[in-house]
Amino acid sequence: MARSSQSFLEQMVACANVVLPAWTGDDLAVLARPMALSLRDGQGEMVDLTLRATAQTDWESLSQVERARLSLAIASVALKTAQNS
Template sequence: MNESINPVSSLSHKNRIEQEMLHAILVDEAVYPWNPADPATTAYLDQLEATFEPGNLSEDIFESQWRRLSQQAEQLWSSHTNSLAVSLIQKFESRMPIQLLRQLAANVEAATNSGQTLMDQLVNCVQDVVQGWDPEDLRVMARPLAMAMRDGHGEVLEVTLRSIQQTEWDNLSEVEQARLSLAIARYALGEVSQQSES
C-alpha cells in the first residue's frame, strides 16, 4: 500500500515544482530593466541617481581617488613588464647590454598579444636590437628555435645559448649577436607564456 502512495506523492511533488518554476519564469515583473531604449530604464536610473547622496565627497576627492587608483593600476601593469626585464637582466646581463635587454623585454611584451606566429614574434622582437638585418635572414635563424620548441625539444634553446661564446656583446660577430638575441627572445616569450598560464 505504501508503494502505491509514493509514486503519486512524488508525481504531485514534481508537478508542484514544475508549476512553481513556470510561475517564476512567466511572472511579468521586471527584475532588471536594462534596455537603454526603454523609457522605464531612464526613470529607473534617475531614481537610482536620486538616492545617491555624495555627502561630503566632492569632485576633488573623487578625482584624487581616481588618480590614486590609476597610479596603482599603472604600477601593477609596469611591474609585470619590469618583471620580465628584471628576469632577463638577471639571467643575461653578462651577455647583452642592459638597455638592449630592456628593449627586448618591451618588444616581447608587445609581440605576445600580436597574434603572430612564433617565428614572426621572434623576428619582430629582435629587429630593433640587431638593426640592419633583413627580416628573411632573421627568419632563417629563428626557424630552429621556433620549430624545436613547437615539437617540445626545448634543449635547442640551451644548445644555441651554449654555442655562442660568452663574451661581451661588442666582441660578438653580427651573426652571433642575432642568434643570441633570438635565443633570449625565445626564452622571454616562453617566460611570458608560462606567466599567462599560471
C-alpha cells in the same frame, strides 16, 4: 613590441629586430626557424645549444651572426616565459 596575433617565429624575429635593425626579417627568420620548431616540439634543444655555444664575452666581440642567434634565443626564452605566466 611583438603582437600575440603573430606566430611564435614572427614574434621572435620582431623582438630580435629591435636590437638588430640592420637585419631583415627574412634573414632573422632563417636563423629563428630551427629554434621555433624545436620549441614547438616541446624540446627547446636548439635554444639551449645556442645559449651554451655562444661565448661569454662582450656584445661587441660577438660576430653579427652570433649576435643574431643570441638575440633570437633570448627572445624565445622571454616569449615562452611570458606565455607561461
